[in-house]
Amino acid sequence: MTSTHLGIWDRCLSVIRDNVPSISFKTWFEPIVPLKIDNQVLTIQVPSPFFYEYLEEQYIDLLRKTLRKEVGQDAKLEYVVVMGNQTNAQPYTVKYPTTNNSKIQNKPLNVPLKTEGKPSIKNPFIIPGIQKLHVDPQLKSDNTFENFVEGECNSLARAAGYAVAQNPGGTAFNPLMIFGASGLGKTHLAHAIGIEVKERFPDKVVLYVNANKFQTQFTEATRNNNRNDFLHFYQMIDVLILDDVQEFAGKEKTQETFFHIFNHLHQSGKQLILTSDKPPIELKGMEQRLLSRFKWGLTAELQVPDFETRIEILKRKTYKDGIEISDEVLEYIASHISNNVRELEGALVSLLAQSTLNKKEITIELASDMVNKLVKSSKRELSIDYISKVVCDYFNLTVDNLQAKTRKREIVQARQLAMYFSKSMTKSSLASIGSQIGNKDHATVLHACKTVNNLMETDKNFRNFVDEIEKKLKM
Structure with missing residues (x-):
């Protein structure tokens, strides 16, 4: 039996594979790289602090039992955590059984915020007649975790979002940046995090805002000489969800203002959640100091859903709407519309509308006509x-x-x-x-x-x- 670190980890994986769902195995164990084995200490490399924390919280017992079986009762595990594009020079060592003080600290740069304080803070989302700070979170109630279909395409982002919702501002993945092409569920997931936070922590101030709306508010505040009020309002948010951050490209003043807000919230232990159509490294027209902060936490991608996930999305929607459609029809739609979730759900709505208005049974033929018209008339979104x-x-x-x-x-x-x-x-x-x-x-x-x-x-x-x-x- 080989005693190399590669052989040991392969044998551990064969045991782990039989004890976790396939999606979980691909998401949390396949990215791990075994580095060495020395005196019953196995060193593995994980892609981010989030991976470390999630493995410790969800799979600690399985890892402990498997490692002891393959290495011995005194087995230890050492993590090398990748921070951005570089590997931490000092790996974090965890002995089994682990303790609660084995968390990774991801400290931000100490950049002071220079603004003049005012006793009165203007709230762009204030509800008239309420004296205390009351912010409408601007969240869509249907966009919950329960309604978010999980698959290989989004399992990391979903798990990260749920972890953030359980402990906003208290994890190593702050900010959480979710990126992916249009229509893959970035906004839905961002809303789901906000909704879960409000349910768990009703007193926390949560706000969802699109980058364009943020830009409009900033422009109006500057024009009305209320820039400090604008800054102070955003500094009071506990969980700030900023959608489509790529829209800040080329807008230097807005970026500078958000840079100060970001620093203040991050250093105050508040949670930031960002969405973008590209990862930070591919965003153009953005200040490097802002991009570097986007990389402090976890960057999670939403990919195009696979066939099984598309089927589940369609089934979930038909069940929610109380409509019965044959698996054959659902499979036809899922196999012909694959670009994004928005198009998939739109196709189903179109099919239901045609069936209702024309009083026709939902068949493969009707689905085929609808798909042909939809694909032919739909305007491809170009980059x-x-x-x-x-x-x-x-x-x-x-x-x-x-x-x-x-x-x-x-x-x-x-x-x-x-x-x-x-x-x-x-x-x-x-x-x-x-x-x-x-x-x-x-x-x-x-x-x-x-x-x-x-x-x-x-x-x-x-x-x-x-x-x-x-x-x-x-x-």
């Missing part, structure tokens, strides 16, 4: 990165060419076209488009769009360029 790639491919350029500081006509023209299509085919702000294409400001994007429109009216060849690229983008 700025994808648009830039299509434009560059058309002109035989690289995406890096668009970012270069050059006045070459062909590059400037390609950059302007990428901005033009990004404005017309995405929901991104002008500032966000500019920051991602050449690191330009919103005025440059506006100028590019006007230039493209003028050239289409006066230059027939240029008009052909635009038409051909548009066809490629709509394929």
Whole structure:
């Protein structure tokens, strides 16, 4: 029998695999990397402090029994925790049985918040007639953990969110950043965390706010000379949920303000939950000091749901609505609509509407007609990165060419076209488009769009360029 750390860990995994669900095994044990075995101390590497805490809380007995069986009664486990992109130089050692004082501390940088205090704090969400601070959490009551279907695509994010809800501000994963493409459930999960916190801790001040709304409030506060009131209000939140943080791209003043709010809340032991369409490392137009703080806690991805998860989502929705649909029809819908949860649920709603209005039985044929119409008429949501790639491919350029500081006509023209299509085919702000294409400001994007429109009216060849690229983008 081999006594190497790899052999020992493989034998441990074979036991663990038989004692936990397959999703849990893939989520919590497959990412672990065995590093060494020395004097009955097995050293393993885990991806984040959250992994350490979750393993300790949920699987401590199983780990202890398995390790003692394979190594001996004096077996010990040593964790090497990855912090960001680097591995902690000092691993945390845990002896079995573990004790409650084996938590990992993830301390923030000590950055003071410089604002002038005022006795009266203005609350943008205040309810008239109530004197004390009362904040409407802005949470959608249906978006609970109970209604959030778990699968391989989201198990880490869901587990992290539930752990945060049980102990907001008291875990190593603060902030919790949830990222993924549109329609995969980021907002639902963020609301679920807030709802669970309010149920467990009714006195905590919880607030969900979209980045665009935050930006609007900040602009109005600045215009009305109430910036300090704005800061002080957000500093009093116990659990701040900020949705679509990528919308801060290119908005330097807003980022600076949120930077101070972030520091104050984090250092005060308050919980921050952020959502984004990309991980921090891929966010453009954001200050590095802010991005570094986004990486302090846990970054969890929501992926496209697999077939089994899509089936479960459809079954859950039909059960909730009290409607009976055959498994055959549900499987047909799940196999033909796979991009995101929002499209999947929308397809089911469309099918039910057609069945009710036309008084038709829900069959495979009806589902097929609905899917064909929905897929044909639905407008694919494009990304700025994808648009830039299509434009560059058309002109035989690289995406890096668009970012270069050059006045070459062909590059400037390609950059302007990428901005033009990004404005017309995405929901991104002008500032966000500019920051991602050449690191330009919103005025440059506006100028590019006007230039493209003028050239289409006066230059027939240029008009052909635009038409051909548009066809490629709509394929």
